[in-house]
Amino acid sequence: MTLGIEVSELRLRFGEVNALDGLSFRLDGGKIYGLLGRNGSGKTTLLSVLAAFRRQTGGQVRIAGAEPFENAAVMRQICLIRESGDVYESDYVRTVLRTAGELRSTWDSEYAQRLAERFNLPPRKTVQSLSRGQKSALGIVLGLASRAPVTMFDESYLGMDAPSRYAFYDELLADYTAHPRTFILSTHLIEEVASLFEEVVIIDRGRLVAHEEADVLRARGVSVTGPVDVVDTFAAGLTVLGEQRLGGTKAVTVYGTLEPEQVRAAKMAGLELGPVSLQDLFVHLTSEAGNR
Amino acid sequence: MTVLKHLARGYRVVYAWFWGLVALVFTGLMVSLTIFGPWVVGTGESSAWGLVAGQAPAWFLFTMGIMLATTGLPVAVANGVTRREYTVAAGIFTVVSSVLFGLLILVGHALEILVYRANGIMAALTEPYPAPTLATFGRGVLQHLAFMVTGYLIGLCFYRLRVWWAIAVTPVAMIPVFAGNDQADVTRFGGVWLVLAVACAAGVAAYLLARSVPIRSKKA
Amino acid sequence: MSFDERSPIYHQIAEKIKRDILNGDLGADEQVMSTNQYAAFYRINPATAAKGFHQLLDEGYLYKRRGIGMFVSPDARERLRAQRRERFFSDVVGPMVAEARAVGIPLDEIIQHLEIKNKDGGSRDPRD
CATH class of the missing domain: 1.10.10.10 (Winged helix-like DNA-binding domain superfamily/Winged helix DNA-binding domain)
Structure with missing residues (x-):
């Protein structure tokens, strides 16, 4: 089941702050998407609007062609797991899972049981007595077992230790393969999860910075290193995201794919070309200095 | 319907605890009554059950109303339920709870009459025993309804509004409680309608507050 | 990997x-x-x-x-080998010679080294 998600000119104001500032993009659905942005870039706000947790102050959201806010047909197909967890703190773990089963028509309770065991969640403990990692794991169970056609994790896995996070990645891939649906994972720590994404949406200050296939983005950054004046001449006219200087040597990060003749020219001029990791590209695209 | 079932499943445990506690106190009173005589209840009061189950169930439902708003609503929305669906289900659940509690109060009276008769207390009462009529039943149900709706409304005020605003509107939001306590005399025709009207107004106010309420992140 | x-x-x-x-x-x-x-x-x-x-x-x-x-x-390996052979001199030997020149290793020394290596059996790079 694939539900397309379309966001156009989306705005959300909190008093003086524009958490979302004219954000537009389109997701076909049925893929694993990475939503990347720094802290405070508007990731949680965006996901909260998509999940109908709050209403935007301007612009449009369409999920499967319809506005999600207070739309029963759309809302029951969406599941957002926020880092803080939208569960009742005094409830037992098993009560939380039972509640999801009672309210969600797509819920798979056997799968939930299996996941809860895998993540060592004690069913007879209350939510407030869980460790941070266990709370995150509870969120993972709620999200995966919801089998919601649009399932979103808002940094909800960052509180877990490495083995649990890897268990989450494994479960995510396995369940996505068995039951294809739309997943959106938001994060500001990219290196570890990037290989899970098919497409990546980068936002900053409530605006879209990039929306690309992850592999396309990986090919998009080039670092150019060499003598200051040679680098400057070469980089003139290119999109430079960031630069560093050490004595007479300069390194710039160029956004975009170089043409073969550009590569040749760079080598002729004695410049060193290198790849840029997705994480570095993200840092450059969203840093204060990286105003394109 | 699924939301209503969910509420019924979730709250039946709390309700059972509450009535278990009430039954325990009541049983204690009845036992002492049969041993030590009617003076245990005190003068001026003829029904021990009236003491135990007079105000407590209403205030209990008031707190249940608060819970329905502050913990139930966000969890439901997070599970893909619309605010409207939840408010309708919570409304029906409020009516069902009020009627259920009204019936249980009747049952208590019936039991008390049996105990009184068996021990010859009925004849010794200085005040007449408040006979459980349809009117007292109706009065109870209305009172419960008013209290629970008020709880829901006040819970929503505190969930949705800034705390000072919520405190400021609380006296107004409490109107159904005052009305429910003093005016729900079914023998006086106007009283019934007044309580019903005020409770409905509170319900509408609650829906207006609920229908666009943002489900905030706990940290932010 | x-x-x-x-x-x-x-x-x-x-x-x-x-x-x-x-x-x-x-x-x-x-x-x-x-x-x-x-x-x-x-x-x-x-x-x-x-x-x-x-x-x-x-x-x-x-x-x-x-x-x-x-x-x-069936022909995948042969085709890949042919392709890699073509690229061997430009991709491997070229940079090696350039590096040798930069650090000052004379050509005969490289040849000598290669001959010894070849006699040892020239097993493939253990890193693979």
Whole structure:
């Protein structure tokens, strides 16, 4: 089941702050998407609007062609797991899972049981007595077992230790393969999860910075290193995201794919070309200095 | 319907605890009554059950109303339920709870009459025993309804509004409680309608507050 | 091995399988992992993995048997070897000579070294 998600000119104001500032993009659905942005870039706000947790102050959201806010047909197909967890703190773990089963028509309770065991969640403990990692794991169970056609994790896995996070990645891939649906994972720590994404949406200050296939983005950054004046001449006219200087040597990060003749020219001029990791590209695209 | 079932499943445990506690106190009173005589209840009061189950169930439902708003609503929305669906289900659940509690109060009276008769207390009462009529039943149900709706409304005020605003509107939001306590005399025709009207107004106010309420992140 | 975030993963997948074919780790007509197995094993997006496999199918290094899976083409290894041989001098020898010149190693010394290596059996790079 694939539900397309379309966001156009989306705005959300909190008093003086524009958490979302004219954000537009389109997701076909049925893929694993990475939503990347720094802290405070508007990731949680965006996901909260998509999940109908709050209403935007301007612009449009369409999920499967319809506005999600207070739309029963759309809302029951969406599941957002926020880092803080939208569960009742005094409830037992098993009560939380039972509640999801009672309210969600797509819920798979056997799968939930299996996941809860895998993540060592004690069913007879209350939510407030869980460790941070266990709370995150509870969120993972709620999200995966919801089998919601649009399932979103808002940094909800960052509180877990490495083995649990890897268990989450494994479960995510396995369940996505068995039951294809739309997943959106938001994060500001990219290196570890990037290989899970098919497409990546980068936002900053409530605006879209990039929306690309992850592999396309990986090919998009080039670092150019060499003598200051040679680098400057070469980089003139290119999109430079960031630069560093050490004595007479300069390194710039160029956004975009170089043409073969550009590569040749760079080598002729004695410049060193290198790849840029997705994480570095993200840092450059969203840093204060990286105003394109 | 699924939301209503969910509420019924979730709250039946709390309700059972509450009535278990009430039954325990009541049983204690009845036992002492049969041993030590009617003076245990005190003068001026003829029904021990009236003491135990007079105000407590209403205030209990008031707190249940608060819970329905502050913990139930966000969890439901997070599970893909619309605010409207939840408010309708919570409304029906409020009516069902009020009627259920009204019936249980009747049952208590019936039991008390049996105990009184068996021990010859009925004849010794200085005040007449408040006979459980349809009117007292109706009065109870209305009172419960008013209290629970008020709880829901006040819970929503505190969930949705800034705390000072919520405190400021609380006296107004409490109107159904005052009305429910003093005016729900079914023998006086106007009283019934007044309580019903005020409770409905509170319900509408609650829906207006609920229908666009943002489900905030706990940290932010 | 794991994939790095500095170049397209589908490309890295294709390269890795080519290397396995070249080394003989994957023989002719041998079945390769399915896209989903591959994705799960290396924790990568299944669509990304599929893209890597598609490239190999398009280039003819793999072939598909409906409902069974993907297999190594009988001529895959030979074709890869021919291709790598072509690129050997430009990709390997060229940079080596340039490096030798930069650090001051005379050509005869390199040749001498290569001859000794060859006598030792010239086993393949253990890093693979």
